[in-house]
Amino acid sequence: MIEVSNLSKSFGKLEVLRGISETVRESEVVCVIGPSGSGKSTFLRCINLLEIPTSGEIYIDGEQINKKDVDINKVRKKLGMVFQNFNLFPHMTTLENITISPIQVNKTPKVEAEKEAMELLKMVGLQDKADVYPASLSGGQKQRAAIARALAMKPEIMLFDEPTSALDPEMVGEVLQVMKDLVNQGMTMVIVTHEMGFAREVSDRVLFMDEGLIVEQGRPEEIFVNPQNERTKNFLSKVL
């Protein structure tokens, strides 16, 4: 479903990704862990071309997306993205945040878009917040609204970039619960996270990244219980 081949990304002289090859299958849940600055977020952002790779290929559903003549806006509709800082649109209500893209990009009729948005809000437990502005939502509510917004485009794959890192501790649980619901619905997900317990519980596979490379990967019980690589061991001993 997602296939990444020899992906590299440099910012000027700084090499952030140094040749990453990885495949994510349909309905697979992959968590990416690793120390700060290891390139996790950049890897995720390359998948929907928020960062343009310096070299390498990215395929979504077998189609290469990082070449000329590809309509990136069309590809991005298959990829939902959730950001660390939510990035809700502050000048729109929660409902408008969710419906703007279906209405403007997919040309969904407004009534239908709103009906679908209400269902999504119900799913994330925010049906009573439809008409308020993001400013009056708590962090956890903002992130749940942002997840609903991404889901409104009916993506095949959801990308999460440290979705709970900006949250107060007591709000982490409600966001993780929504993500677990998505896992149970069979959504394909790539999650960059520092929530090791969550990664261990929900993921089919864990990737450990360090210095722009995937150093080790495997099923969560392998990685967390019996890591092979020295750097993985070192990292996990500090965070677990």
Add this chain to the structure above:
Amino acid sequence: MDVYFKGIQIAYSGIMVTLQITVFAVLIGVALGLIVAISKMSSIKPVRLIFSVYVEVLRGTPLVVQALIMYAGVPMLMQTYGINFRWEDPIIASILVCGINSSAYVAEIIRSGLQAVDRGQMEAARSLGMNHIQAMRFIIVPQAFRIILPALANEFIALLKETAVLSVISVVEVTRRSMLWAAATFEAWPAYLGTAFVYLSITIPLSRLVAYLERRMAQSDRSK
């Protein structure tokens, strides 16, 4: 006392000309300024360069000099090329020169407003499948507009005051009215006190409005 009222009355008789020039100049300024702002953010280097020079020249020379160039210089230049041109009405030249002058300032206001919108907003919009134009239209510009509204109103106030120099190119606006009356009656003190009063009667309410807009913006920032 009567002479003071007369001074105010005389100055007020020029208010329509002053307002007319200011309003049309700001409209031109905003339209041109938007084009200049977008061009200055262009990915094509020569375009960026040309419009940077445009802004530098307009901000680096006095309005009165620009007005003289437009009103007296341009017709002469055209005549040397055999085109018989003169301004029908100095007000037209005034609106043009003030509009062009204002566009340089407005361009900087718009550019800073667009850049003040968080980068994540564009990323979120694009990640939802919007193209660049849709993202600008629905997400970035509405937020930028709220940010720049107070600055635009300030630009209007600044320009309104600056139109006083247009008396140099024989536009009979507020200041020029008073000058003419003062020259005829030697009542310089009531005349120019009246001029100041008339300008203040417009600028004070406007700057109150700006302060209100800024307060409201600060509130919505706090609750973000």
